[in-house]
Amino acid sequence: MFSTFSQTAELVGENLACRRGERLVFSGLDCRLAAGGALVLTGANGSGKSSLLRLLATLVAPVAGRLSWGGEPVARDPARYRAALHYVGHLDAAKPALTTREMLGFWAAMRGTVSPALDEGLDAFGLAALADWPCRWLSAGQRRRLALARLIAAPAPIWLLDEPSAALDRDGEARLEAAIAAHRMAGGRVAVATHQPLAIPDAAVIVLDDFAASPGDFLAGWW
Amino acid sequence: MGAFFGLIRRDLRLSLRQGGEMGLVLGFFVLAVLLFPFGVGPEPELLGRIAAGIIWVAALLAAVISLERLFATDYADGSLDLIALSPLPLEAAVGAKAIAHWLTTGLPLTVLSPLLAVFLNLDPSAIPVLTLGLLLGSPVLSLFGTIAAALTIGARRPGVLVSLLVLPLYLPPLIFGAGAVEASLTAESGHADLLLLGALTLAALPLAPLAAAAALRQALE
Numbered sequence: 043m044f045s046t047f048s049q050t051a052e053l054v055g056e057n058l059a060c061r062r063g064e065r066l067v068f069s070g071l072d073c074r075l076a077a078g079g080a081l082v083l084t085g086a087n088g089s090g091k092s093s094l095l096r097l098l099a100t101l102v103a104p105v106a107g108r109l110s111w112g113g114e115p116v117a118r119d120p121a122r123y124r125a126a127l128h129y130v131g132h133l134d135a136a137k138p139a140l141t142t143r144e145m146l147g148f149w150a151a152m153r154g155t156v157s158p159a160l161d162e163g164l165d166a167f168g169l170a171a172l173a174d175w176p177c178r179w180l181s182a183g184q185r186r187r188l189a190l191a192r193l194i195a196a197p198a199p200i201w202l203l204d205e206p207s208a209a210l211d212r213d214g215e216a217r218l219e220a221a222i223a224a225h226r227m228a229g230g231r232v233a234v235a236t237h238q239p240l241a242i243p244d245a246a247v248i249v250l251d252d253f254a255a256s257p258g259d260f261l262a263g264w265w
Numbered sequence: 266m267g268a269f270f271g272l273i274r275r276d277l278r279l280s281l282r283q284g285g286e287m288g289l290v291l292g293f294f295v296l297a298v299l300l301f302p303f304g305v306g307p308e309p310e311l312l313g314r315i316a317a318g319i320i321w322v323a324a325l326l327a328a329v330i331s332l333e334r335l336f337a338t339d340y341a342d343g344s345l346d347l348i349a350l351s352p353l354p355l356e357a358a359v360g361a362k363a364i365a366h367w368l369t370t371g372l373p374l375t376v377l378s379p380l381l382a383v384f385l386n387l388d389p390s391a392i393p394v395l396t397l398g399l400l401l402g403s404p405v406l407s408l409f410g411t412i413a414a415a416l417t418i419g420a421r422r423p424g425v426l427v428s429l430l431v432l433p434l435y436l437p438p439l440i441f442g443a444g445a446v447e448a449s450l451t452a453e454s455g456h457a458d459l460l461l462l463g464a465l466t467l468a469a470l471p472l473a474p475l476a477a478a479a480a481l482r483q484a485l486e
Binding site: 099101125140144154 | 268272341350351352485486
């Protein structure tokens with residue numbers, strides 16, 4: 043089982059610092075995500091959980107530090123790294139006029155997945171019965187499930203999940219936990235920002251408050 | 266390549282299913298043109314002389330009102346993040362969206378234009394020139410439009426800002442588009458103007474996606 047994804051490639055962040063606008067959100071942050079590993083990001087609102095995930099997803103460039111994947115700096119070949127990651131932000135990217143299945147198929151096609159596992163993705167999050175519903179009929183929790191179904195429909199070794207359990211019911215949380223466990227069993231890696239206590243065994247925890255920038259660092263970030 | 270055509274297909278599907286949007290643009294175009302006979306008086310000769318200008322101006326304005334939502338909805342619902350993370354280069358994604366935008370605005374406007382030209386008493390010999398000009402020049406409207414739409418992402422009143430940014434950029438296609446018809450009416454041929462319109466489109470084809478993609482990256486930061 044433990045073989046779907048590369049065993050050796052490791053996602054390593056060293057001394058990362060992130061600035062949003064004029065504010066230095068965090069600095070001096072190290073993280074490490076090996077095969078089968080999990081990273082849980084916690085911290086107060088505004089402490090930079092989402093910023094760290096966006097930084098790990100290359101949507102935001104770090105102002106300091108470096109990110110490497112499989113021993114190679116991400117900045118050298120961002121496309122290769124992006125192909126290896128799934129980012130599920132707090133927005134669900136669901137178009138009201140498209141059906142659940144079309145939406146899932148579109149995002150899988152955008153990733154260049156040749157034969158996406160659409161049915162598996164819908165099944166994994168209990169959406170099979172809603173496959174032909176337009177997304178405008180979906181509740182917030184169902185849209186969230188649809189966003190998570192992307193993870194299954196187009197496999198990728200790294201999952202970056204921003205508050206994935208927000209709006210999910212108990213059943214949805216259980217499905218998410220099962221999906222994460224299966225992903226790690228297959229050698230996948232997952233980083234989750236969360237407030238809810240999700241059952242993710244043996245996860246390394248990063249408390250973002252510990253890396254909050256001091257006022258001195260604010261100027262350091264500026265100059 | 267699958268992702269490129271997939272994005273075009275998605276945008277076409279969205280605008281066809283939300284048919285209101287396309288109907289709105291075409292309705293605006295027709296109404297704007299039909300207002301002129303009421304404003305300048307029903308003199309066939311006068312209308313015939315200014316018909317090409319009226320149709321081009323109305324087409325520009327109709328294109329502008331459809332630009333506001335070009336990237337705004339993808340940005341607001343998180344789709345733009347995922348598009349930026351996909352293997353498809355952002356420049357190509359902008360190109361795909363420009364093509365879909367042209368297919369749902371520029372092309373139908375072009376198809377409608379001969380009918381409106383007849384309403385405005387444009388000389389029948391000039392109608393093919395007008396239509397050909399719109400066919401060659403309307404892609405520029407979509408392409409330049411992507412730049413303005415990308416720059417105004419996250420702005421509080423994007424609609425107004427988009428029109429302020431993009432209308433000056435629309436001057437060259439307007440000048441050459443109306444110029445081609447004018448030239449064909451005064452016995453010269455409108456050949457040179459049409460060639461310039463085509464050249465504009467060819468120049469905008471690679472340059473506008475580059476600029477718009479740079480603006481989008483800035484917005485996503």
